[in-house]
Amino acid sequence: MEQHEHYDLLHLALKAVVAASSEILTVYESGFSPRYKTDGSPVTQADLASNTVIEAYLKMTSIPLLTEESVHASYEERQHWNQLWCIDPLDGTKEFIKRNDEFAINIALIEGKQAVMGIIASPVEGKILIGGKHIPPAVIAFEHIDQQENWQLLERREISNSPLIIASSRTPHSGPTLQFIESITTQFGECAFIRKGSALKFFDLALGTADIYPRFAPTMEWDIAAGQAIMEALGGSVLHAVSGESLYYNKANLLNPHFVVKNHAVHQQLLKNG
Numbered sequence: 001m002e003q004h005e006h007y008d009l010l011h012l013a014l015k016a017v018v019a020a021s022s023e024i025l026t027v028y029e030s031g032f033s034p035r036y037k038t039d040g041s042p043v044t045q046a047d048l049a050s051n052t053v054i055e056a057y058l059k060m061t062s063i064p065l066l067t068e069e070s071v072h073a074s075y076e077e078r079q080h081w082n083q084l085w086c087i088d089p090l091d092g093t094k095e096f097i098k099r100n101d102e103f104a105i106n107i108a109l110i111e112g113k114q115a116v117m118g119i120i121a122s123p124v125e126g127k128i129l130i131g132g133k134h135i136p137p138a139v140i141a142f143e144h145i146d147q148q149e150n151w152q153l154l155e156r157r158e159i160s161n162s163p164l165i166i167a168s169s170r171t172p173h174s175g176p177t178l179q180f181i182e183s184i185t186t187q188f189g190e191c192a193f194i195r196k197g198s199a200l201k202f203f204d205l206a207l208g209t210a211d212i213y214p215r216f217a218p219t220m221e222w223d224i225a226a227g228q229a230i231m232e233a234l235g236g237s238v239l240h241a242v243s244g245e246s247l248y249y250n251k252a253n254l255l256n257p258h259f260v261v262k263n264h265a266v267h268q269q270l271l272k273n274g
Contacts, residue, residue, distance in 0.1 A: 042094060
């Protein structure tokens with residue numbers, strides 16, 4: 001796919017997330033009653049309303065959709081998809097229910113099992129983080145989605161923070177996460193932490209207010225694909241915590257392995273250290 005085609009898809013997806021954000025905030029401000037899926041995870045009217053809006057926009061592209069809140073095509077069908085949209089219409093539903101503003105919308109374009117475009121939107125902040133194989137990483141205010149001259153372009157970080165800043169979820173650290181933190185502390189010295197829900201952590205990683213994000217708890221493809229596209233556009237990485245290989249998508253099992261996200265500076269330093 002040519003670069004201009006990726007930009008056409010990007011602009012359509014940007015309109016989708018702005019419209020979906022409006023639906024989410026309407027529910028957020030008016031009240032809601034969460035219910036629970038068979039796996040125990042919560043869902044609200046905002047998840048479903050956002051999903052409906054995003055699907056309406058992205059179905060215009062004729063690219064198949066894989067979204068958390070819709071029935072998934074079987075792997076027998078999906079394995080033949082060279083392209084797909086990978087969507088979380090409301091990432092951080094638990095944070096949404098807590099009303100702490102830490103929720104996001106994630107949209108990734110997958111080509112040949114790789115995340116080549118990522119879009120993460122913060123409905124509360126009215127900002128969107130983008131980046132990908134043909135899309136320079138940037139932060140966009142909702143009101144500027146059609147004004148590229150007002151996009152805040154981002155550059156890769158050549159120097160990590162001192163002390164190194166680790167992004168993590170709000171759940172207490174345990175087991176493998178503590179072991180990882182001990183390993184990083186050995187290499188970089190004492191670390192500081194940013195605790196935040198949902199994919200909003202990628203704003204910190206992309207903007208340089210965090211350096212590394214280890215994840216040793218269950219996540220699904222739509223939770224991380226957009227962030228991977230953005231971090232790779234910034235020279236960073238999203239790697240399998242054990243094998244060290246890049247994550248890939250549209251798998252038979254949509255559950256992610258444990259992974260570690262690094263910005264460019266940390267990725268290069270760890271490569272030097274072996």
